[in-house]
Amino acid sequence: MSTAGKAASFLPTNIIVTGGCGFIGSNFVRWVAKEHPECHITVLDKLTYAGNPDNIADLSDEQVELVIGDICDSQLLDMIVPVHDAIVHFAAESHNDNSILDPEPFIQTNVVGTYRLLQAARKFDVRFHHVSTDEVYGDLALDEPRRFKPDDPYKPSSPYSSTKASSDLLVRAWVRTYGVRATISNCSNNYGPYQHVEKFIPRQITNILDGRRPKLYGNGANVRDWIHTEDHSRAVWDILTRGRIGETYLIGANGELDNLHVLKTILRAMVQPEDAFDWVRDRPGHDRRYAIDPSKLERELGWHPIHTDFQEGLSQTIEWYREHEEWWRPAKEATEKKYAAQGQ
Numbered sequence: 001m002s003t004a005g006k007a008a009s010f011l012p013t014n015i016i017v018t019g020g021c022g023f024i025g026s027n028f029v030r031w032v033a034k035e036h037p038e039c040h041i042t043v044l045d046k047l048t049y050a051g052n053p054d055n056i057a058d059l060s061d062e063q064v065e066l067v068i069g070d071i072c073d074s075q076l077l078d079m080i081v082p083v084h085d086a087i088v089h090f091a092a093e094s095h096n097d098n099s100i101l102d103p104e105p106f107i108q109t110n111v112v113g114t115y116r117l118l119q120a121a122r123k124f125d126v127r128f129h130h131v132s133t134d135e136v137y138g139d140l141a142l143d144e145p146r147r148f149k150p151d152d153p154y155k156p157s158s159p160y161s162s163t164k165a166s167s168d169l170l171v172r173a174w175v176r177t178y179g180v181r182a183t184i185s186n187c188s189n190n191y192g193p194y195q196h197v198e199k200f201i202p203r204q205i206t207n208i209l210d211g212r213r214p215k216l217y218g219n220g221a222n223v224r225d226w227i228h229t230e231d232h233s234r235a236v237w238d239i240l241t242r243g244r245i246g247e248t249y250l251i252g253a254n255g256e257l258d259n260l261h262v263l264k265t266i267l268r269a270m271v272q273p274e275d276a277f278d279w280v281r282d283r284p285g286h287d288r289r290y291a292i293d294p295s296k297l298e299r300e301l302g303w304h305p306i307h308t309d310f311q312e313g314l315s316q317t318i319e320w321y322r323e324h325e326e327w328w329r330p331a332k333e334a335t336e337k338k339y340a341a342q343g344q
């Protein structure tokens with residue numbers, strides 16, 4: 001029997017969050033723990049270089065349990081999935097630059113891992129929400145009035161985005177063929193606390209805190225559509241609990257800004273001269289612009305972003321990195337060494 005199109009409308013009480021020790025996953029876990037204390041959360045995380053158990057260490061052991069393991073491990077999934085009522089799937093290799101250097105882990109985690117989770121969701125009839133990215137739609141020209149819509153064709157450019165696109169297609173097929181109760185969300189660029197120092201905003205903030213110069217790729221004109229990670233968390237919960245099965249929802253907060261503008265905003269907020277940065281080698285195949293049309297999510301589920309003042313959200317994020325040097329310091333040196341080897 002087809003499940004497509006039906007509203008999920010359920011309140012999960014025992015969920016698995018894959019990748020719950022990463023940036024967005026841990027922010028989601030923290031948000032659910034606070035807003036839905038009735039919901040037990042099992043975090044399934046391999047703790048790659050991007051996963052940090054400290055991100056959720058202060059949450060109650062009774063509500064949040066960490067299982068260290070790989071989403072590709074179907075024996076492990078057979079053990080933990082049956083006692084849960086939903087899987088919220090954040091785990092991924094998530095950094096474009098890494099995918100250009102070595103695509104292999106992206107194929108494994110993003111494609112094979114999603115496949116194994118879908119098989120488990122199917123076997124144990126568990127609700128599945130797949131967290132994906134706007135990058136699956138490719139890029140837009142800088143002057144194009146259009147924004148991405150859920151039914152746009154997939155045109156991924158990088159090894160990362162092509163593996164995310166592949167995983168989305170698997171989810172769509174598992175809904176249609178096997179009746180898996182799944183939804184997909186494709187979100188724009190997130191910012192906020194706990195983001196790895198390899199990513200644009202934390203890299204520049206921690207460079208300045210560390211006495212290094214920020215690094216801007218290409219000509220700085222590339223546009224990203226910024227959303228605070230807490231607004232992303234709320235949208236994922238709304239889709240998980242009230243979204244229509246088989247549907248794709250785009251999550252975005254009307255936050256289009258070019259990279260040069262974002263960098264200058266960081267420099268000003270940190271009382272640095274606006275030209276105190278280095279232009280560095282561009283990313284191969286660098287997507288020009290992402291832009292999300294979130295109207296389906298707003299119309300169907302009544303979701304709206306709360307963090308609408310980017311400058312304010314950015315200032316809070318800068319403060320978080322200023323106050324949490326012990327969190328970012330261990331990864332900083334190796335990250336910058338890797339960039340330097342690439343001329344970035």
Ligand code: NAD
Pocket residue numbers: 018019020021022023024025044045046047048049050051052069070071072089090091092093094095109113131132133134164186187188189190191196
């Ligand atoms: P991240 O790199 O910060 O975290 C990824 C987490 O997944 C880490 O905790 C890591 O240990 C874990 N992980 C990786 N491989 C695993 C495996 N095989 N098994 C179990 N755990 C594994 O990523 P993020 O930026 O928080 O992104 C989370 C999700 O959101 C990803 O699916 C990403 O594609 C998507 N997304 C990210 C953004 C963004 O701006 N960062 C925007 C839209 C969508």
Ligand code: TDX
Pocket residue numbers: 094095096097132133134135188189190198199200201203215216217218222223224259283
């Ligand atoms: O040092 C830098 N200098 C720079 O100019 C870095 C690290 C990046 N950039 C540019 C490249 C991009 O145009 O900044 C922009 C943002 O870069 P990233 O933080 O690497 O993000 P992006 O490639 O846009 O992808 C992000 O958003 C979509 C996430 O990493 C993905 O996981 C998500 O799917």
